[in-house]
Amino acid sequence: MLFLVFSTFTFAAKVQYSMWEKGLGLEQYLEKHNISQDVLKSLDKDDEKLIHEVGYSYRYFELIASNGVLLQTLLPIGDELQAHLYRTHTGYKIEIIPISYQQDTHIALLEVDKSPHTDISNKIKNKRLAGEFTRVLKHSVDFRGIQKKDKIAIVYDQKMRLGQPLSIPDIKVAMLESHGHKNYVFKHTDGKYYNEKGNVLVQKYMQKPLKHVRITSPFTNRRFHPVLKRWKAHHGTDFGARRGTPILAAADGEVIFSGWKGGYGKVIKIQHKDGYVTLYAHQSRLKVNKGTSVKAGQIIGYVGSTGRSTGPHLHFGLYKNGRAIDPMRMVKFSTEGLTGKGKKAFLNRKTKYTQIINKIFEDNIPSYVWNSVDTVSVVPSMKKYYQNRGW
Numbered sequence: 001m002l003f004l005v006f007s008t009f010t011f012a013a014k015v016q017y018s019m020w021e022k023g024l025g026l027e028q029y030l031e032k033h034n035i036s037q038d039v040l041k042s043l044d045k046d047d048e049k050l051i052h053e054v055g056y057s058y059r060y061f062e063l064i065a066s067n068g069v070l071l072q073t074l075l076p077i078g079d080e081l082q083a084h085l086y087r088t089h090t091g092y093k094i095e096i097i098p099i100s101y102q103q104d105t106h107i108a109l110l111e112v113d114k115s116p117h118t119d120i121s122n123k124i125k126n127k128r129l130a131g132e133f134t135r136v137l138k139h140s141v142d143f144r145g146i147q148k149k150d151k152i153a154i155v156y157d158q159k160m161r162l163g164q165p166l167s168i169p170d171i172k173v174a175m176l177e178s179h180g181h182k183n184y185v186f187k188h189t190d191g192k193y194y195n196e197k198g199n200v201l202v203q204k205y206m207q208k209p210l211k212h213v214r215i216t217s218p219f220t221n222r223r224f225h226p227v228l229k230r231w232k233a234h235h236g237t238d239f240g241a242r243r244g245t246p247i248l249a250a251a252d253g254e255v256i257f258s259g260w261k262g263g264y265g266k267v268i269k270i271q272h273k274d275g276y277v278t279l280y281a282h283q284s285r286l287k288v289n290k291g292t293s294v295k296a297g298q299i300i301g302y303v304g305s306t307g308r309s310t311g312p313h314l315h316f317g318l319y320k321n322g323r324a325i326d327p328m329r330m331v332k333f334s335t336e337g338l339t340g341k342g343k344k345a346f347l348n349r350k351t352k353y354t355q356i357i358n359k360i361f362e363d364n365i366p367s368y369v370w371n372s373v374d375t376v377s378v379v380p381s382m383k384k385y386y387q388n389r390g391w
C-alpha cells in the first residue's frame with residue numbers, strides 16, 4: 001500500500017521515515033507544516049477519536065517535495081489502521097486507511113540455554129514473543145526451576161510489515177518441558193489462556209469499570225464499514241448506563257489525564273503497572289484530578305454523553321504501551337472456568353494444538369513459518385520436507 005501510493009510520484013520528492021515525538025499531538029504536527037486544523041473537520045466522530053491515538057512511539061512516513069512542501073504522511077494508529085494526510089489541488093485531506101501486512105502462523109522449537117526470555121529474544125529475534133511467552137506461562141510454571149536443555153515449543157500468529165514483526169504475537173499454544181513434565185497453555189476463542197484442564201491461567205484481571213455492565217458496542221480492530229464504505233475501528237468497549245452512574249477505576253494506578261479531549265469529551269486516563277493505561281470517556285462529571293493515585297474500584301467520575309456521543313454511555317479503552325487492545329481480554333466478568341459448549345470447544349482446540357506441538361516436539365522439527373516457507377526462518381534443506389507434508 002505504502003509504496004504503491006508513493007511510487008505514483010515521479011518527480012524529485014523524497015521519502016522520510018522518522019520516529020514520532022512522544023507526546024506530540026496531530027494538531028501541533030499540522031501547525032508545523034502550516035496546514036489548517038480545518039482538515040480535521042472532515043473526520044466523523046469515530047475517526048476523530050481514533051486520531052488521538054496517532055503517533056505514540058511509532059515510526060511514520062512522509063513524502064516531501066524538493067521545495068520542502070509536505071505531500072503525504074502516513075501515521076499508524078494502532079496496528080491495523082493509519083491516518084493518510086495528503087495534499088491535493090485544493091488543499092490537504094485526511095483519511096483513515098488500513099495498514100497492509102502479512103500474517104503467518106509460526107512454529108518455534110528451542111532448547112533453554114540461559115532463560116526462556118533470553119533464548120526466545122536471541123534465537124527467534126522477537127522480544128515481544130519472549131514477553132508474551134513469559135506472561136502466559138508464569139502462572140503455571142515456576143520459572144526458577146527451569147534448567148538448561150528444558151524445551152520450549154510455541155505456535156503463534158505474527159503480523160509482518162516490511163520484513164519487521166508488527167504488533168504483539170498471538171500465541172495459540174505454548175509448551176515448556178521442564179523436569180520431564182510438559183506444561184501447556186492454550187489460548188481460547190475468548191482471548192484468555194487456559195491450562196489442559198480448562199482452568200483460566202492469568203488471574204490478575206482488571207475490575208469492571210461499572211458495577212453493572214451491559215456491552216452496547218464491542219472492541220474492533222479494522223473492518224470495512226459496508227454502509228460508509230470506509231475503514232473503521234472501535235478502540236474500546238462501550239457500556240450502556242444511565243447518566244450519573246459512578247465510573248470505577250479498573251485497577252490501581254495514577255491519573256495521567258483528567259479533562260476534555262476532542263471527541264472523547266470529559267475523559268480520564270489512568271496509568272497502571274506493566275505499561276497498561278485505561279481510558280474512561282464521555283463522562284458527565286470528573287471526580288479525580290491529574291496526579292491522583294487511585295485504587296481499583298474507586299469512583300473516578302460519572303457516566304455522561306460529553307464529546308461526540310449519541311447518548312449516555314461509558315467508552316472504556318485499554319492500552320498496552322500505547323497500543324489499543326481489547327479491554328475484554330483483561331476485565332474479569334466472572335470467576336468460573338469453562339462450562340458446557342465453551343468447554344467442548346476448548347477441548348477440541350486443545351486436541352488440535354496438542355497434536356501439532358507433540359509432532360514438532362517428537363520429530364525435533366526446527367522452527368519454521370507456516371504458509372510462507374520461503375522466509376528466512378526456514379532452513380533451506382528443510383523446505384522440501386515441509387512441502388512434502390503440505391506445510
Ligand SMILES: [Zn+2]
Pocket residue numbers: 217234236237238314315316
Ligand atoms: Zn466507544
